[in-house]
Amino acid sequence: MDRHLPRVPPETASRGRSLATRVALAFVLLAVATALNAQAILEGERHHPVTGRNGMVVTSHDLATDAALTVLKSGGNAVDAAVTAGFVLAVVQPRSGNIGGGGFMLVAPGDGGPVEAIDYREKAPAAATATMFQDENGNVVTNRSRFTHLASGVPGTVAGLALALERFGTLSLSDALAPAIELAREGFVVPPRFTEGLEQAQERLHRWPASLATFYRADGSAWQPGERFRQPDLAATLQRIANHGTAGFYQGETARLIVEEMQRHGGLITAADLANYQPAVRKPVRGSYRGYEVLSMSPPSSGGTHIIQILNILEDYPLAELGHNSAATVHYMAEAMKLAYADRSKFLGDTDFVEVPLDGLLSKSYAGELRKGIDADRARPASEIQPGAPGGYESPETTHYSIVDRWGNAVSNTYTINFSYGSGITVAGAGFLLNNEMDDFSAKPGEPNAFGLIGGEANKVEPGKRMLSSMSPTIVRKGDRNFLVTGSPGGSRIITTTLQVILNVIDHNMNIQSAVSAPRMHHQWLPDAIFIEQGFSPDTIRLLEDRGHSVRTTNAMGAIQSILIGEDGTLSGGADPRRSTSSARGY
Numbered sequence: 001m002d003r004h005l006p007r008v009p010p011e012t013a014s015r016g017r018s019l020a021t022r023v024a025l026a027f028v029l030l031a032v033a034t035a036l037n038a039q040a041i042l043e044g045e046r047h048h049p050v051t052g053r054n055g056m057v058v059t060s061h062d063l064a065t066d067a068a069l070t071v072l073k074s075g076g077n078a079v080d081a082a083v084t085a086g087f088v089l090a091v092v093q094p095r096s097g098n099i100g101g102g103g104f105m106l107v108a109p110g111d112g113g114p115v116e117a118i119d120y121r122e123k124a125p126a127a128a129t130a131t132m133f134q135d136e137n138g139n140v141v142t143n144r145s146r147f148t149h150l151a152s153g154v155p156g157t158v159a160g161l162a163l164a165l166e167r168f169g170t171l172s173l174s175d176a177l178a179p180a181i182e183l184a185r186e187g188f189v190v191p192p193r194f195t196e197g198l199e200q201a202q203e204r205l206h207r208w209p210a211s212l213a214t215f216y217r218a219d220g221s222a223w224q225p226g227e228r229f230r231q232p233d234l235a236a237t238l239q240r241i242a243n244h245g246t247a248g249f250y251q252g253e254t255a256r257l258i259v260e261e262m263q264r265h266g267g268l269i270t271a272a273d274l275a276n277y278q279p280a281v282r283k284p285v286r287g288s289y290r291g292y293e294v295l296s297m298s299p300p301s302s303g304g305t306h307i308i309q310i311l312n313i314l315e316d317y318p319l320a321e322l323g324h325n326s327a328a329t330v331h332y333m334a335e336a337m338k339l340a341y342a343d344r345s346k347f348l349g350d351t352d353f354v355e356v357p358l359d360g361l362l363s364k365s366y367a368g369e370l371r372k373g374i375d376a377d378r379a380r381p382a383s384e385i386q387p388g389a390p391g392g393y394e395s396p397e398t399t400h401y402s403i404v405d406r407w408g409n410a411v412s413n414t415y416t417i418n419f420s421y422g423s424g425i426t427v428a429g430a431g432f433l434l435n436n437e438m439d440d441f442s443a444k445p446g447e448p449n450a451f452g453l454i455g456g457e458a459n460k461v462e463p464g465k466r467m468l469s470s471m472s473p474t475i476v477r478k479g480d481r482n483f484l485v486t487g488s489p490g491g492s493r494i495i496t497t498t499l500q501v502i503l504n505v506i507d508h509n510m511n512i513q514s515a516v517s518a519p520r521m522h523h524q525w526l527p528d529a530i531f532i533e534q535g536f537s538p539d540t541i542r543l544l545e546d547r548g549h550s551v552r553t554t555n556a557m558g559a560i561q562s563i564l565i566g567e568d569g570t571l572s573g574g575a576d577p578r579r580s581t582s583s584a585r586g587y
């Protein structure tokens with residue numbers, strides 16, 4: 001049952017071929033303009049929201065932002081731009097942009113029509129078993145689910161982006177791929193963050209000859225800022241998708257290369273797993289908060305469910321009055337977060353396989369019950385909290401982008417290969433990295449994953465099942481109007497990062513750049529501590545400790561890329577300064 005976003009007006013649509021030509025021309029012009037203006041644009045964007053009337057793109061990489069904005073300016077819609085950005089990120093930001101992973105896309109029509117979620121999360125291969133990450137004594141072998149060929153789920157990105165385009169787009173798949181193919185074939189000038197990432201991941205990537213050859217110079221050192229980096233194998237892989245559609249990835253040469261890679265190293269993904277992979281169209285989870293409608297990702301992500309659950313708990317507290325990041329506000333947030341993450345550990349999993357008590361978790365009455373256990377003056381130790389009875393870290397290297405077009409259509413997309421550079425394993429001859437998303441399953445119920453998240457029976461490994469995620473692409477509406485488009489990387493911190501941007505906008509009345517930039521906190525039940533970024537006052541920390549909280553300062557959390565849509569249609573973009581390549585651009 002196809003639904004279409006408002007399409008290019010008929011007179012423009014009839015010039016479909018010229019749309020592609022205009023996109024190509026605009027890319028050339030934009031490349032020149034970008035080279036001249038990049039620094040000035042970036043500096044401005046760090047302090048104020050970027051505004052526009054006709055379109056806005058916020059991503060974690062300037063080149064993806066530029067490519068998507070070019071599509072919008074040339075008459076494409078938000079989904080055309082989102083698919084283009086997804087493929088460009090797969091080329092220019094290999095630590096998280098991908099075709100070897102998976103993700104979730106929310107599409108919200110500008111006319112108030114139903115919001116749709118495209119689930120292109122990876123799936124466990126058919127030969128996967130519940131104990132595949134345990135030794136013969138039942139002990140978890142952690143590196144097996146992270147740095148081996150067993151770590152990879154069947155990739156979903158290509159099928160998911162293609163499905164989004166088929167349902168809502170106006171560009172052909174090959175036109176949406178064209179900028180990415182060009183960047184892979186002709187190369188791009190690497191920014192410092194690209195070099196830093198590959199230097200940090202060197203030990204892990206050097207273990208695999210194809211990763212070494214694909215991402216490093218001949219002497220094994222990382223490409224340096226200012227140098228041009230080319231990826232001929234990836235260009236050929238993307239070209240096969242352009243030529244043959246999803247069959248150009250899930251069948252034929254690319255599928256053969258993936259299967260051979262698996263067979264050489266004891267991996268499980270077969271030709272049948274690839275041929276059988278299908279993305280799913282889902283209904284997002286839905287809640288309300290102070291008169292706004294909140295729509296976010298449903299299972300197999302836990303993200304949307306727990307954002308709404310925490311908002312429901314917090315709605316009863318006067319957060320605006322208590323103040324942004326005051327001890328009282330942070331205390332209530334931490335207490336609500338603990339309760340939600342305790343529930344996550346027990347109830348959440350892939351709803352195609354297990355029953356998840358979604359109605360209960362999302363209900364105001366269950367939130368009211370949970371709220372009764374929150375003390376205004378005392379932190380409840382995590383040991384006193386157990387999952388209730390409702391009727392990842394992962395890597396900080398997932399990536400999110402938000403896009404709004406001239407018709408007010410919004411796309412919120414988060415996708416990942418889990419850790420930075422995923423498993424570190426490149427498919428030889430195909431030039432892309434494989435995910436290590438299997439680590440998001442519970443290797444053994446009750447055992448934490450790489451980032452301390454506890455999983456339960458509901459998230460055990462099963463063939464064909466999707467591993468639980470925290471990714472939370474989110475769209476907030478006011479009446480029929482799209483209001484806030486947001487989402488973030490950050491493993492389990494995705495949920496609390498996204499939550500805080502919603503609170504910063506709705507409760508604390510911040511502009512979108514301030515909402516994105518403001519220091520963030522996080523609590524995930526276990527470990528029993530509030531994690532804070534730099535920027536909280538010593539007074540606040542002392543007051544939290546007086547209530548019994550353990551407070552730990554940590555590195556920056558998340559990289560949330562957000563757009564706010566004003567009542568008059570003005571678009572404000574907030575790019576997260578926590579990533580040096582983030583950018584918001586509008587027109």
Ligand code: GLY
Nearest residue numbers: 394418469470471
């Ligand atoms: N791999 C992190 C997540 O999906 O939450």
